[in-house]
Amino acid sequence: MSALVTGAARGIGAAVVAALTADGHEVTATDIEKPTGELALALDVRDEAMVGWAVAEAERLAGPIDVLVNVAGVLRAGPVAEFSEADWLAVFDVNAAGVFRVSREVGRRMAARGRGCIVTVASNAAGVPRVGMAAYAASKAAAVQFTRCLGLELAPAGVRCNVVSPGSTDTAMLRALWNGSDGTGTTVAGDPGQYRGGIPLGRIADPADIAAAVAFLASDRARHITLQNLYVDGGAAL
Template identity: 50%
Template sequence: MTETQPLPPVTLVVGAAQGIGRATAETLARAGHRLVLADRNSEGLRKTATLIGGSVPTYPVDIRDHDAVAYVVDSIESEHGPIGHLAHVAGVFTTGSVLDSDPDDWQRMFDVNVTGLLSVLRSVGRNMRERRSGSIVVVGSNSAGVPRMGMGAYGSSKAAATMIVRVLGLELAQYGIRANIVAPGSTDTAMQRSLWQDPDDDTGARGAIEGDLSQFKVGIPLGRIAEPVDIADAIEFLLSDRARHITMQSLYVDGGATLRA
C-alpha cells in the first residue's frame, strides 16, 4: 500500500488580481508552489486563477479590514493547510505634492500600504512563528529609499512598510523565518501607465527611461522599464531555499534607476 505524500505548505499571494501580483502568482505556480490567492478585486482574482489553470483557491478580502484578514487567513489554514510562504504585493498609488495633495489620498495610501500590510503580516506571521517555519516577501518600492517629487505619500508609506518588514525579519530570525523586500522601480503595469499621457502608447515609457532633470529624476541605466515578471522572478527567488541565508534585505529591481542611493 502506497503512503499518501503530505501536501506542501500553502503559498499565499496577496494582491494577485493584476499587474505584479498576477505575474507573481503565475511565476510561483510554474515553480511548483501550491497557491492560494487573495485580493480585493474578486473578478481579477478569478482571471488570475484561470490563467494559472487548475483549481486555485481565491479569497476576496480588503486588507484594510483587520478582522476580515484574520478570518481569511484562518480559513485558508483550516481549509488548505499551513501558509509556508507569503508574497504580499497589494498596494495603492497616487501622486501629489507634500503641501498640496489631498489628505484623503494620504490616509488611503497608509491604510493599505502600511496598516493593511501590518494586518496581513500579523495574521500570517504569528502562525509561522508558532510553527517556526516560513518565508515572507513584501513588494515595496525604490521610492522608499530615494526622494521622488510628487511621491511624498507613496514613498513614505513604502518606507514605513520597508522598516516594518526589516524589523519583522529581525524578530522572526530566531524562529528560522525570513522576511525580505523587493523594491521595484518603473514597471509596465496599469499603475505605471496611469502616469503616462497616453496609457496605451508605449512611448510613455521613454520618460521613465530617459529621466527628467527638472524633477531631479535619474533615468534607467539599463534602458528599459521592468516587466512584471522581472519583479516576480525576484520574489520567487527570495521565497525559495536558494535564498535561505538572506533576510531583512531590500532588493532593488529598478534597472539601476536610483543608483542605489
C-alpha cells in the same frame, strides 16, 4: 508548499502567483475583488477582521502558509501642498498598515510552526525621493522598515522576512501616471526637471522580472537571506 499573495489580481501580484505556482507552490491569490482561479479569495487588507478570516480560510483550503507575499498597494500622486489628509491616510492604510495586518496574522502562525518566509513588494521610491509621490514613497519606506523589523523579531523562530523594491514596471499603476500617453521614453531616459534619473539598463521592467526576485527569496536557495531589500529597477536607484 502553500503561499498567500495579496494584490494578486493583476500586474506584479499576478506575476508572483504565476512564478510561485511554477515553483510548485499551492497559491491562494487575494485581492480587494476576488481574483480568477480555483484558489482565490476577496481580501481588503484595510479590514483587520477580513484579514483574519482570509488567512484562516487560505490555511483551510491549502494548508499552513509557508510563503506570504505582500503586493497589495495603491498610488495617489500630487504635490504635498495640495495633498489631502484623506488621501495620505488612504495610501498608508493599504501600503503600510495593510502589510502590518497581513504579516502580523501570518507571521504569528509561521513563528508557532518554526518556519516560513515573508516577502514585501515595496518600491525604489522608498529610498529615492520622488516629486509628487510623497505619500507613496513614505508608505513604502514604512513597509520596508516594518518588514525588516519583523524579520528581526521572527528570525529566532526560523522565519525569514525580505523586501523586493521594484522601479518602473509595466503595470496599470505606472501607465496611469502617464495620463494616457506613452511615457516609456521619458521614464527610461529620466527627467531632470523632476529630479528623476533614468534606467541604466534601458528598459522598463516586466512584472515577471519582479516576480522572479520574489520567487528566489521565497525559495530554499535564499534560506540564509533575511532582513534584506533587493532593488529590481534596472539600476535606476543608483
